[in-house]
Each structure stands twice: as structure tokens, then as C-alpha cells.
Amino acid sequence: MAQSILGSSPVFKAECPKSSASTSTISGSKLKYSGIEQSQLGFLNSSKSNLALRLKASREGVGLIQETKVDTPNLIKKSKDGTDSFTEMKQRFLRFKKEKYLENLECYQELAEAQAPKFLVISCADSRVCPSYILGFQPGEAFVVRNIANLVPPFENGPCETNAALEFSVNALEVQNILVTGHSCCGGIRALMSMEDEENSSSFIKNWVTVGKSARSRTKATTSNLSFDQQCKHCEKESINHSLLNLLTYPWVEERVAKGLLSLHGGYYNFVDCTYEKWTLDYKRTNGNQEKGGYIIKNREFWQ
Amino acid sequence: MSATAAAFTPAFTTLSHRKTSSSSSTTVSTCVARLSNTSSSSPTPSTPSLIRNQPVFAAPTPIITPTWREDMANESYEEAITALKKLLSEKEELAPVAAAKIDQITAELQTPNSKPAFDPVERIKTGFAKFKTEKYITNPTLYDELSKGQSPKFMVFACSDSRVCPSHVLDFQPGEAFVVRNVANMVPPFDKVKYAGVGAAVEYAVLHLKVEQIVVIGHSRCGGIKGLMTFPDEGPHSTDFIEDWVKVALPAKSKVKAEHSSTSLDDQCVTCEKEAVNVSLANLLTYPFVRDGLVKKTLALKGGHYDFVNGTFELWGLDFGLSPATSA
Numbered sequence: 001m002a003q004s005i006l007g008s009s010p011v012f013k014a015e016c017p018k019s020s021a022s023t024s025t026i027s028g029s030k031l032k033y034s035g036i037e038q039s040q041l042g043f044l045n046s047s048k049s050n051l052a053l054r055l056k057a058s059r060e061g062v063g064l065i066q067e068t069k070v071d072t073p074n075l076i077k078k079s080k081d082g083t084d085s086f087t088e089m090k091q092r093f094l095r096f097k098k099e100k101y102l103e104n105l106e107c108y109q110e111l112a113e114a115q116a117p118k119f120l121v122i123s124c125a126d127s128r129v130c131p132s133y134i135l136g137f138q139p140g141e142a143f144v145v146r147n148i149a150n151l152v153p154p155f156e157n158g159p160c161e162t163n164a165a166l167e168f169s170v171n172a173l174e175v176q177n178i179l180v181t182g183h184s185c186c187g188g189i190r191a192l193m194s195m196e197d198e199e200n201s202s203s204f205i206k207n208w209v210t211v212g213k214s215a216r217s218r219t220k221a222t223t224s225n226l227s228f229d230q231q232c233k234h235c236e237k238e239s240i241n242h243s244l245l246n247l248l249t250y251p252w253v254e255e256r257v258a259k260g261l262l263s264l265h266g267g268y269y270n271f272v273d274c275t276y277e278k279w280t281l282d283y284k285r286t287n288g289n290q291e292k293g294g295y296i297i298k299n300r301e302f303w304q
Numbered sequence: 305m306s307a308t309a310a311a312f313t314p315a316f317t318t319l320s321h322r323k324t325s326s327s328s329s330t331t332v333s334t335c336v337a338r339l340s341n342t343s344s345s346s347p348t349p350s351t352p353s354l355i356r357n358q359p360v361f362a363a364p365t366p367i368i369t370p371t372w373r374e375d376m377a378n379e380s381y382e383e384a385i386t387a388l389k390k391l392l393s394e395k396e397e398l399a400p401v402a403a404a405k406i407d408q409i410t411a412e413l414q415t416p417n418s419k420p421a422f423d424p425v426e427r428i429k430t431g432f433a434k435f436k437t438e439k440y441i442t443n444p445t446l447y448d449e450l451s452k453g454q455s456p457k458f459m460v461f462a463c464s465d466s467r468v469c470p471s472h473v474l475d476f477q478p479g480e481a482f483v484v485r486n487v488a489n490m491v492p493p494f495d496k497v498k499y500a501g502v503g504a505a506v507e508y509a510v511l512h513l514k515v516e517q518i519v520v521i522g523h524s525r526c527g528g529i530k531g532l533m534t535f536p537d538e539g540p541h542s543t544d545f546i547e548d549w550v551k552v553a554l555p556a557k558s559k560v561k562a563e564h565s566s567t568s569l570d571d572q573c574v575t576c577e578k579e580a581v582n583v584s585l586a587n588l589l590t591y592p593f594v595r596d597g598l599v600k601k602t603l604a605l606k607g608g609h610y611d612f613v614n615g616t617f618e619l620w621g622l623d624f625g626l627s628p629a630t631s632a
Contacts, residue, residue, distance in 0.1 A: 117466035127456035132469040136431025146485040161486040164549035208504035
């Protein structure tokens with residue numbers, strides 16, 4: 001039973017695990033993948049060369065450094081000279097440790113034993129829409145999946161990273177709410193709306209966003225008189241609802257929703273005017289209509 | 305952009321009602337049983353009494369009027385118990401009635417302490433309001449820029465675990481990191497059919513957003529890694545999708561089992577959490593556009609491990625190079 005295997009409560013009681021002994025082994029390990037890699041290095045196109053692929057993991061430990069210096073938060077912008085960002089990340093972590101981790105040590109120690117989040121959040125990977133940031137989720141509150149265009153493929157598509165996380169959060173962690181949250185100006189949705197109707201594609205992006213093609217069809221059918229930008233905006237919301245319907249194709253999700261143990265919510269963050277819209281799928285009234293792509297929502301709210 | 309007051313007013317009435325928590329205090333209270341022969345002559349204290357001022361027992365006399373007085377917290381309640389015991393020993397038929405009443409009192413005491421039901425809508429509404437007032441409105445330039453486009457320097461792979469959001473641990477601000485989160489923060493090898501999801505994210509980040517760093521961050525007590533280490537290597541799957549997914553890190557499991565067979569499962573899991581990051585880094589090399597970036601030095605790969613048990617963070621880099629060609 002998956003739950004017993006993947007339960008995050010440790011086998012032993014809360015003691016500091018012996019981790020120092022293993023680090024030296026990690027740092028000394030060399031990644032020997034040359035046998036596999038060479039067959040894929042066709043781009044270098046040198047029939048006479050004898051390539052030696054050198055992969056080395058170099059370590060710079062951060063560890064428990066007692067530093068009192070605290071930098072003011074700097075946004076890490078792109079640098080043309082490829083400045084090493086080790087230092088910035090180290091400073092960030094130390095600041096987190098000082099201001100949050102140590103300030104709430106008891107909470108973090110409890111969380112270290114087990115997590116019991118009430119939400120599964122499926123959000124876009126876009127750098128502007130982290131759900132912890134915009135919806136204020138604190139450590140322990142939300143199990144978060146982030147992918148391109150916050151899409152949920154249906155059960156019949158087979159295994160992928162999104163439904164593995166779905167299965168773990170619903171069956172093992174038993175979350176009570178799933179929130180699929182989309183956003184404005186989504187590049188993935190734009191790609192979905194732009195793509196031609198072709199079966200195969202040379203692009204990863206197209207192969208993935210095609211999961212949302214039913215949302216695209218519905219959008220094109222209902223908003224053909226609107227501009228492309230407006231159609232994209234419509235599709236951003238439509239695809240959230242289609243993802244909610246896709247969630248119901250998973251038997252263990254539908255079972256819980258039918259019993260009232262799990263609620264499916266949609267959310268839409270508009271970062272142009274900083275508003276958030278949220279709604280809940282009305283399972284009872286949707287039930288039976290979802291195969292035709294029909295759905296009913298309830299409890300719609302708009303926050304500004 | 306609106307500069308008006310931050311308090312948001314929902315356009316639609318919310319259907320949720322928050323239960324008001326009971327105002328009764330949780331101080332220790334004492335039960336006093338006083339014998340009196342009449343029902344009304346004894347002066348009642350001004351503090352509210354939990355039990356109505358009525359006879360407890362069916363018999364008209366004697367009447368016991370239990371009263372809860374919070375100022376009696378310092379007095380021992382043993383005196384009351386002694387009096388009650390004395391009464392019950394004198395009137396044995398009152399014992400079951402007394403027991404039933406005590407059960408009722410206990411039940412009534414317990415109800416005010418129950419927590420209000422969790423309201424998911426309120427939770428995110430509060431979170432959004434706080435974000436808007438504390439962050440959005442105080443940084444109008446930043447958010448105006450971001451509304452037009454993003455140019456993150458980082459792409460981060462982090463676990464979906466609720467305890468390890470990179471925005472908290474590494475304080476990533478909006479616009480800084482394109483973040484993919486999945487079970488056990490894994491990057492599978494190049495496969496346009498099976499792993500289109502992750503591939504799409506890597507393609508978008510490297511080719512369109514032109515990120516400079518890809519960081520794969522593992523963490524302690526990872527349920528996905530533990531599953532990987534404990535799932536049987538052969539035989540039917542017990543899950544629909546989880547086992548299929550965590551198998552991406554099988555090379556890490558093999559390495560750990562081979563080199564650390566004598567250590568405990570928990571120590572093996574810690575080692576595997578880090579080795580799996582290295583497997584993901586190596587898998588990134590199977591994407592041609594990643595290799596291109598590494599060769600041209602427009603892209604760098606890093607691995608990390610956040611240990612929330614000990615409050616530490618390890619960070620390491622992957623050096624990628626091609627030694628000069630020799631020809632014969």
C-alpha cells in the first residue's frame with residue numbers, strides 16, 4: 001500500500017541523522033556516463049576526434065556556518081559575465097535560516113517529522129506566480145506541483161510527473177483541496193493557442209501543451225470574434241476548468257470528491273492588475289456531464 | 305495600477321462563515337458542591353455558572369447546586385469531592401444519577417475547546433490580501449515590469465513537498481526563478497513522448513527565457529526517495545503512477561545499495577536524496593539545448609540538498625567540459 005511506503009514519518013525517532021560521513025563520498029564521486037553520452041554527441045561532428053567527456057561534481061558546502069552578516073535582499077538579475085551565484089544563494093539561505101527557520105524552530109522540527117498539507121496546488125512554473133508567494137502558503141500547508149501552463153493530463157494519458165504527484169498527495173497525504181491556479185499572460189497557453197493542428201511535433205512544448213487541446217477547441221469555438229490576446233486570456237481560464245475535469249478521470253480522485261472528502265478549486269491570478277479569481281467545481285451538478293466537456297462551478301469570488 | 309486602499313472587497317458574497325471561537329476561558333475551574341436545603345436561599349456568585357441552578361437529583365432534598373467559579377482555581381477541589389462522596393455514601397441511589405450528570409458536564413466542557421473548521425477559501429483569500437498589501441503595492445515598479453515579461457536567471461527543480469518551497473528556503477522573489485516542482489525533484493532523460501512535461505519546461509527555460517543556471521534541489525525526508533528505496537525492484541506496481549515516476553532515479557538507488565549496503569535505510573535515503581540530484585543533473589545533459597548552453601558557457605548546472613532536520617543547505621556545481629580533440 002503506497003501510503004505505508006511513502007508516508008513521510010520517519011522510521012526512527014527525532015534524532016540528528018548521521019549525515020557528515022556520507023558527504024565526502026558524494027563529493028568524491030565522478031559521474032561516469034561517457035558511454036551513454038558519446039552516442040548523442042553527434043552535434044560536434046568530428047569524425048576523427050576522440051572526445052573525452054569530463055564530468056566532475058565539485059562541492060562547495062554551505063553547512064552550518066555561523067555568520068552574522070546579513071545582506072539586504074538583492075534581486076538576482078541576469079549578468080552578462082556569468083557571475084557565480086553561489087554566494088548570493090548562500091546568503092539567502094542563511095537569512096532564511098536566521099529569520100524564519102530558527103525563529104520557528106519548533107514548527108520546523110514538527111514539520112520535519114511529517115507533513116500534513118491541506119492543499120495540493122497545481123500551478124504554472126512561471127517565475128512570477130509562485131503560489132507560496134501570492135497566496136501566502138507557509139511551509140507545511142501546500143503540496144505544490146508546478147509545470148508549464150498548470151495542466152493536468154487525463155488518467156488515460158498514462159504516467160507522468162503531474163499524476164505521480166497527484167497520486168501521492170491524494171492517496172498518501174490525503175489532501176482535502178486541490179487548487180489548479182492559472183495566470184495571465186501565460187506563455188504555455190499562448191503556445192497552445194498558436195500551435196497548428198499537427199499530430200507530431202519537434203518541440204517539447206507543443207507535445208506537452210497539447211494536453212490542453214480541448215480547452216483550445218472550446219475557446220476557439222466561443223471567442224472567434226475576439227482578438228488573439230483576449231482568446232488567450234479566455235483559454236487560460238478554460239484550461240483550468242478542463243484540468244479540473246481531467247482530475248475527475250482519476251478514480252481515486254473522483255471517489256473522494258463524491259464522498260465530500262476532496263474539493264476541486266480553480267484559481268486565476270491576473271498580475272497585470274493584481275486580482276485573483278477563484279471558484280469551486282460543483283461536482284454534484286457536473287457529474288455525468290464531464291464526458292461532454294460540461295461542468296458547473298460554484299462559489300465564484302473575485303478579489304481585488 | 306490601483307493605488308487605493310488595499311482591503312479587498314469580494315464582489316460576490318462569500319458563502320463560508322467562520323465560527324466565532326468561544327470566549328470562555330480555559331483556566332482551570334473548580335467544582336463546588338454545596339449542600340443546601342432550599343433551592344434559592346444561597347447566594348449565587350456573580351461569575352456565570354455552567355450548570356443551571358436546578359436540582360441535580362430527582363429527590364427534592366438534599367439539593368446540590370454545582371457552580372463553576374474561576375476564582376477558585378487555587379482551592380483544592382478535593383473538599384468538594386469529599387463532600388460528594390459523603391453524600392453518595394449516604395444516599396446510594398443517587399450514584400448513577402450523579403455519574404450521568406458528570407458525564408454531561410464533561411461533554412459540555414469539551415465542546416468550547418473544539419477548533420473552528422478549516423476554510424480553504426479563507427486561507428487563500430487572506431494569503432492573497434497579505435501579498436497584495438505587503439508586496440505588490442509596495443513595489444509598483446517591479447510588478448509593472450513583471451507584468452510585461454519575465455527574465456529569470458534561474459530554473460529550479462524542487463520537490464513538491466510542502467516544506468521545501470524555494471521561495472521560502474532561498475527567498476526567490478517574483479521574476480527570479482522559473483520553478484518546476486514534482487515528486488522527488490527529478491529531471492528525467494530526454495523523451496518527447498514519455499516526459500514531455502519536464503522537457504517542455506527545460507526547453508522553455510533554456511531556449512525562450514534563456515536562464516543562466518539550472519539548479520536541482522533535493523531535500524531531507526523525501527517521501528519519493530524513500531519510496532524509491534523501498535519499492536521492490538521487480539514485480540507488479542502497487543501504485544498507478546508513483547513507482548513509474550520515481551524509477552527515473554533508479555541509478556541512484558543502485559549506486560547507494562552497492563556502496564552503502566551496510567548503513568541504515570535512513571542513512572541510505574539521505575545519500576540517495578543527493579545521488580538522485582546527480583542523476584537529474586546527468587539527465588539534463590541528454591537535452592541537446594542544455595549541452596549547447598554548457599559548451600557555450602551560457603548555462604551552468606548546480607545541485608543542492610536542503611536538510612530541514614538540521615537546518616543546513618548544501619550546494620554543488622557540475623563541471624562540464626570537453627577536452628581537446630586528438631586526431632590520428
